[in-house]
Ligand SMILES: Nc1ncnc2c1ncn2[C@@H]1O[C@H](COP(=O)(O)OP(=O)(O)O)[C@@H](O)[C@H]1O
């Protein structure tokens with residue numbers, strides 16, 4: 001074959017990515033891999049795109065095919081596409097979605113406490129509150145009066161709470177107004193959160209509080225960050241765990257990386273004795289069924305400090321959350 005990898009790279013460098021304002025693959029450094037099968041006269045490519053969606057990739061595939069097969073005369077080609085991290089996010093930030101089968105299991109409380117625990121372990125943390133039906137992260141974190149401010153380029157500053165950065169769909173809703181979120185609207189707001197927010201480039205973890213169930217929101221989020229991993233929150237009650245399993249399988253079928261289960265409202269402790277108010281073992285059952293670890297069991301408890309939700313690290317539940325955070329970190333790295 002007369003063409004080598006460098007020649008192929010040069011030939012396709014001018015192909016444009018419609019999802020990145022028609023910039024050229026060469027300029028974008030988007031050609032991640034080129035392989036040549038000399039016998040089959042076939043080229044394999046890995047291309048990074050702004051959006052890994054059919055309307056984008058089909059345009060690029062057509063342009064590249066013209067060059068590889070038409071101009072260079074190869075018999076075949078195989079292209080894999082990989083989505084680029086939005087520039088607003090650092091390349092290394094680990095993105096963890098918090099999901100549940102049903103509402104009210106404590107997903108938001110767990111998200112917020114997990115954020116604080118990670119922070120106490122020296123990590124820089126951001127939160128996206130994407131629970132369009134019951135966004136309450138501003139309330140939980142005592143930032144309900146805050147507003148999302150924009151800089152001169154209309155990029156949004158996340159709200160800062162004790163060094164934790166947070167944005168919420170709640171800030172897009174007028175006070176005391178219920179809002180019917182429609183698909184395009186949600187996508188616009190997610191686009192702001194993922195591509196147009198001034199996140200610290202030092203973020204270690206970005207937690208996303210999802211609406212209950214596994215639906216459209218997860219699919220929409222995956223369009224921006226396909227490498228998101230997920231923890232599933234459930235209560236010990238068989239009803240909740242039954243639904244959690246369903247949600248877990250739904251998550252799997254969406255190709256999500258489920259890294260573990262968190263059981264919340266596990267027990268109520270009086271004088272060192274555990275009372276299993278909402279039953280027992282739901283979290284372990286879910287974890288076993290989905291073949292992932294049970295990352296922690298959070299008791300029914302009320303924080304002693306000023307916050308209604310956030311436990312201090314000196315409290316028993318605060319210590320449990322520290323251990324949970326460690327477990328989440330290692331489950332993320334091992335998955
Ligand atoms: N471990 C817990 N102990 C006591 N109350 C809890 C616990 N977890 C959550 N709650 C309370 O239960 C309610 C629902 O929790 P929330 O985090 O809003 O759930 P979700 O986000 O899953 O809908 C809130 O009032 C919250 O304060």
Ligand SMILES: [Mg+2]
Pocket residue numbers: 107108109131134136
């Ligand atoms: Mg919630």
